[in-house]
Amino acid sequence: MKAVLVGPGRIGCGFVGxxxxxxxxxxxxxxxxxxxxxxxxxxxxIVRLTDGRFTxxxxxxxxxxxxxxxxxxxxxxxxxxxxxxxxxxxxxxVAVAPLLAAGLLRxxxxxxxxxxxxxxxxxxxxxxxIFRIAPSLRDAGHGFSGAIVSRIVAxxxxxxxxxxxxxxxxxxxxxxxxxxxxLRAPLPKIPGLRSVNDYGAWLMKKLYTFSAGHAAAAYxxxxxxxxxxxxxxxxxxxxxxxxxxxxxGRRGLARRYGPELAGDRRELEAILKRFENAALDDPVxxxxxxxxxxxxxxxxxxxxxxxxxxxxxxxxxxxxxxxxAMCFGCAADSGIATCGPEATLRTVSxxxxxxxxxxxxxxxxxxxxxxxxxDNVLLSLRELVWSWARKHDPDAQPALRIA
Amino acid sequence: xxxxxxxPRQRTSRRSPLMPEVLKLLREFGATVDVIYxxxxxxxxxxxxxxxxLYVLRSDTELALSVAGALHAIGAPxxxxxPVASMMKDRIAAARRLxxxxxxxxxxxxxxxxxxxxxxxxEGPLVLKxxxxxxxxxxxxxxxxxxxxxxxTGGPILAQRYxxxxxxxxxxxxxxxxxxxxxxxxxxxxYHEKCGESFSIAPELREIALGCGAAFGVxxxxxxxVVSEGKPWVVDVxxxxxxxxxxxxxxxLADYIYATAQRVLAGHAVAELPGLNTIGERKxxxx
Numbered sequence: 001m002k003a004v005l006v007g008p009g010r011i012g013c014g015f016v017g018x019x020x021x022x023x024x025x026x027x028x029x030x031x032x033x034x035x036x037x038x039x040x041x042x043x044x045x046i047v048r049l050t051d052g053r054f055t056x057x058x059x060x061x062x063x064x065x066x067x068x069x070x071x072x073x074x075x076x077x078x079x080x081x082x083x084x085x086x087x088x089x090x091x092x093x094v095a096v097a098p099l100l101a102a103g104l105l106r107x108x109x110x111x112x113x114x115x116x117x118x119x120x121x122x123x124x125x126x127x128x129x130i131f132r133i134a135p136s137l138r139d140a141g142h143g144f145s146g147a148i149v150s151r152i153v154a155x156x157x158x159x160x161x162x163x164x165x166x167x168x169x170x171x172x173x174x175x176x177x178x179x180x181x182x183l184r185a186p187l188p189k190i191p192g193l194r195s196v197n198d199y200g201a202w203l204m205k206k207l208y209t210f211s212a213g214h215a216a217a218a219y220x221x222x223x224x225x226x227x228x229x230x231x232x233x234x235x236x237x238x239x240x241x242x243x244x245x246x247x248x249g250r251r252g253l254a255r256r257y258g259p260e261l262a263g264d265r266r267e268l269e270a271i272l273k274r275f276e277n278a279a280l281d282d283p284v285x286x287x288x289x290x291x292x293x294x295x296x297x298x299x300x301x302x303x304x305x306x307x308x309x310x311x312x313x314x315x316x317x318x319x320x321x322x323x324x325a326m327c328f329g330c331a332a333d334s335g336i337a338t339c340g341p342e343a344t345l346r347t348v349s350x351x352x353x354x355x356x357x358x359x360x361x362x363x364x365x366x367x368x369x370x371x372x373x374x375d376n377v378l379l380s381l382r383e384l385v386w387s388w389a390r391k392h393d394p395d396a397q398p399a400l401r402i403a
Numbered sequence: 404x405x406x407x408x409x410x411p412r413q414r415t416s417r418r419s420p421l422m423p424e425v426l427k428l429l430r431e432f433g434a435t436v437d438v439i440y441x442x443x444x445x446x447x448x449x450x451x452x453x454x455x456x457l458y459v460l461r462s463d464t465e466l467a468l469s470v471a472g473a474l475h476a477i478g479a480p481x482x483x484x485x486p487v488a489s490m491m492k493d494r495i496a497a498a499r500r501l502x503x504x505x506x507x508x509x510x511x512x513x514x515x516x517x518x519x520x521x522x523x524x525x526e527g528p529l530v531l532k533x534x535x536x537x538x539x540x541x542x543x544x545x546x547x548x549x550x551x552x553x554x555x556t557g558g559p560i561l562a563q564r565y566x567x568x569x570x571x572x573x574x575x576x577x578x579x580x581x582x583x584x585x586x587x588x589x590x591x592x593x594y595h596e597k598c599g600e601s602f603s604i605a606p607e608l609r610e611i612a613l614g615c616g617a618a619f620g621v622x623x624x625x626x627x628x629v630v631s632e633g634k635p636w637v638v639d640v641x642x643x644x645x646x647x648x649x650x651x652x653x654x655x656l657a658d659y660i661y662a663t664a665q666r667v668l669a670g671h672a673v674a675e676l677p678g679l680n681t682i683g684e685r686k687x688x689x690x
Binding site for chain 1: 428431432433579580581582583584601603604605606609650651654655657658659661662665
């Protein structure tokens with residue numbers, strides 16, 4: 001059995017490649033740059049899994065790797081694969097479609113293509129991009145599904161230009177969810193694979209609890225000046241806010257999909273425990289990057305807040321986190337500073353800044369930006385007290401005394 | 404990640420809860436943390452080796468500073484770097500360094516014989532402090548020449564012009580470039596008063612605090628500021644203060660120490676020292 005894995009990144013190597021190899025697949029990576037060259041040269045890598053107390057190392061070997069520049073070789077690998085996996089980042093799905101289309105066109109039998117991307121309908125996006133290039137593939141019977149990944153893979157260690165195996169550092173969970181009806185039977189036998197019919201609901205669950213909480217820890221952590229997610233969630237105020245934000249999302253999920261899918265508070269506590277895992281060395285700057293995407297109308301913050309509001313839950317914490325994401329975006333020069341917060345809310349989040357949730361986010365953003373500067377630190381989330389003031393205010397009172 | 408922390412002498416009383424909490428957090432983060440008490444042990448200087456990725460110089464005793472100096476001499480990365488901690492410990496050198504950087508420091512004189520300061524009292528009272536010291540130990544305000552008789556300690560004395568404070572002392576702490584202001588009464592009469600209360604730092608004080616850090620090239624320190632008739636004066640600077648009154652101080656310190664150790668492991672220096680061998684007069688940072 002052979003699996004072709006397009007995208008030797010953190011999730012590609014640190015999760016998918018390891019599970020496929022553990023399942024007995026011959027694994028062929030397809031990618032570009034120094035990492036794929038390292039995999040081709042060294043022929044193996046290491047996945048280091050840690051829960052903060054115990055660490056386990058998994059040798060992933062042997063693996064092969066082919067550069068995307070070798071188009072013919074890539075197409076030949078895909079043509080003879082038993083499974084195709086993609087993990088290139090949601091924004092790159094369309095870009096890899098020609099490569100996949102060329103390989104799929106050479107096939108004599110259908111195959112399953114699984115996109116391990118943390119976004120809404122990655123399989124649909126990839127499939128349509130492939131079909132636009134090769135319309136005949138519409139009737140070829142290939143299976144396409146997204147995959148919801150449970151593991152955090154925080155980083156890659158090692159020099160890709162060197163001769164030592166690269167190390168991918170992650171936490172232990174190895175579950176992932178696919179949309180069974182979209183794949184060809186029989187489903188691949190991979191540890192951790194769970195097939196569901198309501199994929200969209202499970203994706204929402206991941207986005208609106210785990211991903212919302214992770215983003216909340218990063219954005220609020222950045223406001224309070226912490227470097228790492230594991231430190232940010234140890235701050236009592238942030239911990240409460242992260243838990244509350246996830247709870248708002250969970251209650252929205254419970255209303256729409258029922259309590260069984262939504263899970264309970266213990267699940268949220270387990271998620272918080274995972275965020276505490278310092279061995280992942282997960283910097284808030286990494287977790288918080290791409291705030292514009294994370295502020296999307298269906299994404300982890302605004303999507304979760306909308307769902308909560310539909311359920312009659314006031315999404316105050318999620319609104320604050322969305323405002324913190326906008327502050328982060330302004331500092332990171334992600335485009336929010338240029339197009340302005342109101343336009344961001346309208347065009348990216350689909351919210352009206354004058355009413356409802358949009359007004360709540362806009363109001364929190366205004367309050368935050370009163371003191372927000374690159375080196376200013378929020379001392380209190382509740383009172384929005386900053387460590388230094390832009391203007392001298394002789395009448396200010398403790399604990400917001402200005403002196 | 405191996406971190407060695409040079410701590411003051413172990414004592415059963417007057418122990419701040421800060422460092423035990425910092426140590427606990429660093430260990431939770433997965434770091435191996437060794438606590439070193441230079442004042443409680445015999446250190447074989449000849450066999451001293453760099454055994455940690457980062458040393459944290461929490462203690463400012465003479466022996467701890469010397470051991471840090473020995474570690475510095477064999478290339479150990481130390482937070483704060485030994486030249487900085489040494490200069491901050493020496494109030495004479497620190498005052499000159501700050502003044503050279505344009506920081507408002509009270510008029511400063513040094514002597515071993517306090518009586519020689521008598522003529523300075525004609526201009527107003529003086530604050531006398533041991534030239535090497537920390538916190539308020541051995542500090543006194545002198546108004547009259549006959550008070551100088553009792554001020555001798557046998558060692559060098561730093562005399563600074565006394566500026567009567569307008570209110571509570573202002574402590575400004577810096578952790579990783581982030582500033583935290585604490586108002587504290589002196590002398591503090593209760594634990595609550597010792598902790599002080601947070602304040603948002605006004606722009607002028609912020610400039611001064613950042614200027615102090617820049618003068619020494621570090622972003623971990625504390626300064627004492629007296630505001631007198633509306634004008635701020637920096638009257639003390641410390642390399643690793645107690646950070647009492649800083650919200651979530653232990654967590655912030657652990658986060659900063661861990662990030663610094665990561666930076667060192669990635670091959671970077673603990674701090675970029677801005678020409679500590681050459682003091683150039685700089686433009687005042689205040690308007």
